[in-house]
Amino acid sequence: MNRRDLDPSTSPLAAFGVQLRRSREAKGLTQGQLGELLNYSGAYVSYVERAERTPPVRFAKLADDALETGGTLALMWWHLGHSSLIDGFPEYAAREAEAAAVQLFELSVVPGLLQTESYAAALVNAAAARGEITQRQADERLAFRLARQRLLYRAAAPVVHAVLDESCLRRTVGGPGVMAGQLRHLEQIARRPNVILQVAPFDLGERVPFTMPVTLLTMRGRTLLGYTETLARGFLESETEAVAGWAKDYDRLQVEALSRADSLAMVRALRKELPIMTSTDVDLSGAPWLKSSYSNGGGQCIEVAPGFDGVMPVRDSKDPEGPALVFPAGAWQAFVAAAARGEFGTV
Numbered sequence: 001m002n003r004r005d006l007d008p009s010t011s012p013l014a015a016f017g018v019q020l021r022r023s024r025e026a027k028g029l030t031q032g033q034l035g036e037l038l039n040y041s042g043a044y045v046s047y048v049e050r051a052e053r054t055p056p057v058r059f060a061k062l063a064d065d066a067l068e069t070g071g072t073l074a075l076m077w078w079h080l081g082h083s084s085l086i087d088g089f090p091e092y093a094a095r096e097a098e099a100a101a102v103q104l105f106e107l108s109v110v111p112g113l114l115q116t117e118s119y120a121a122a123l124v125n126a127a128a129a130r131g132e133i134t135q136r137q138a139d140e141r142l143a144f145r146l147a148r149q150r151l152l153y154r155a156a157a158p159v160v161h162a163v164l165d166e167s168c169l170r171r172t173v174g175g176p177g178v179m180a181g182q183l184r185h186l187e188q189i190a191r192r193p194n195v196i197l198q199v200a201p202f203d204l205g206e207r208v209p210f211t212m213p214v215t216l217l218t219m220r221g222r223t224l225l226g227y228t229e230t231l232a233r234g235f236l237e238s239e240t241e242a243v244a245g246w247a248k249d250y251d252r253l254q255v256e257a258l259s260r261a262d263s264l265a266m267v268r269a270l271r272k273e274l275p276i277m278t279s280t281d282v283d284l285s286g287a288p289w290l291k292s293s294y295s296n297g298g299g300q301c302i303e304v305a306p307g308f309d310g311v312m313p314v315r316d317s318k319d320p321e322g323p324a325l326v327f328p329a330g331a332w333q334a335f336v337a338a339a340a341r342g343e344f345g346t347v
Helices: 012-026 031-038 042-049 057-067 072-080 089-098 117-129 135-152 166-170 176-189 202-207 240-256 260-273 329-340
Strands: 101-106 159-165 195-200 214-218 224-229 234-237 302-304 311-316 324-328
Touching: 012 042, 012 057, 012 072, 012 089, 031 042, 031 057, 057 072, 072 089, 072 135, 089 135, 089 214, 089 224, 089 234, 101 240, 117 135, 117 176, 159 166, 159 240, 166 195, 166 260, 176 195, 176 260, 176 311, 176 324, 195 240, 195 260, 214 240, 224 240, 234 240, 324 329
Parallel strands: 101 159, 159 195
Antiparallel strands: 101 214, 214 224, 224 234, 302 311, 311 324
C-alpha cells in the first residue's frame, strides 16, 4: 500500500493524523488492529491518518487509551474545530504531552503550565478586551491551557525545569489578589519532585542568553526539540545543530540564575510585598463571612471570609454592606500572630 506522508504544519487535522500514525506505529499495530481495538474499521483509521476524515472526540479518547498517549490525541482533537490557538502551537502541545523533560525560559508572564486559573483568565480576557480575539476564543484558550497542566500530575510526569525572568514575578497580572495567588502557587508547585523553579534576576543583565521565551523538549528517545513564538505563530525546531545551541545557552542560564532556594525566597518576598487591596479586586458575593475571634462586645467587631486563594477579606460586622479590605494571606497571618502576642495592646 502506498504511504502518503503528511506535513503536520499544514493543518490541525494533518497534525492529528500524523500523531495518530506515530503513536500506532510505536505500538507496532496495523491500522486494522487499531480499528478492532477502537471498534472502528481499519479503513476509517486510514482516513483519519491521511487527514481525510475528522474523527469524533470518542475516537480520540479511545485511541489515547489504546495507544497510551497520555491524552495527547484528545488535546489535539480539541483544536480541530477551534481557531483560538496560534499556528504551530497545537503541534508543539502534542509533543509536549509526550516529553520526558520540559525546560522553559519565560519573560514578562508566568509560563502557561504554571499559571493559576485566575491568572490565566486575566491574560486571555485582556486579549479579548483589546479585540485581538473573541471572548469565545478566550474561553477556549483558558480551557486548553488548564488541560495542558494535567501532564504535571499524571503518572510518569515529565520533569519541568522553569527559569523565570524576574519580570514574570514583578508584573502584576489580574490585580494584587490574583498575583498573590499566583506567587503562592509557584511556591507550592516548586515543591513537587518533578518541578524545578529558578529565577533569572534583573542584575544578570546581558548575561541572559535569550531575548524571547524558549522551550526545550527532551523526548523519550532523548531527541531534543525546541519551541519559540513570534506574535503571529509558533515554531517547533527539530534541526539538531540549532536545538543543541539553544540547549547550551539554557545550561548556561541555569548556572547564572538564582538557586532553587534563593528563587523561592524571592517569590515569597515579592508575594509579601503586595499591597492591601479594596473589595473591588475580589468578588465577595456569597462570601462565607464569620465573626473574627478578635472582635469583642465593645463596638470593635470585624468579620473575615476564609476560603479565598491567597487573600483574607475583612469587613466591619456592623456595616456588612459597606467596604471591605482584602489582605494578602501572609499579611493577615502576621497580624493574627502579632495580636496573639499582645503587640496591639487591649482593644
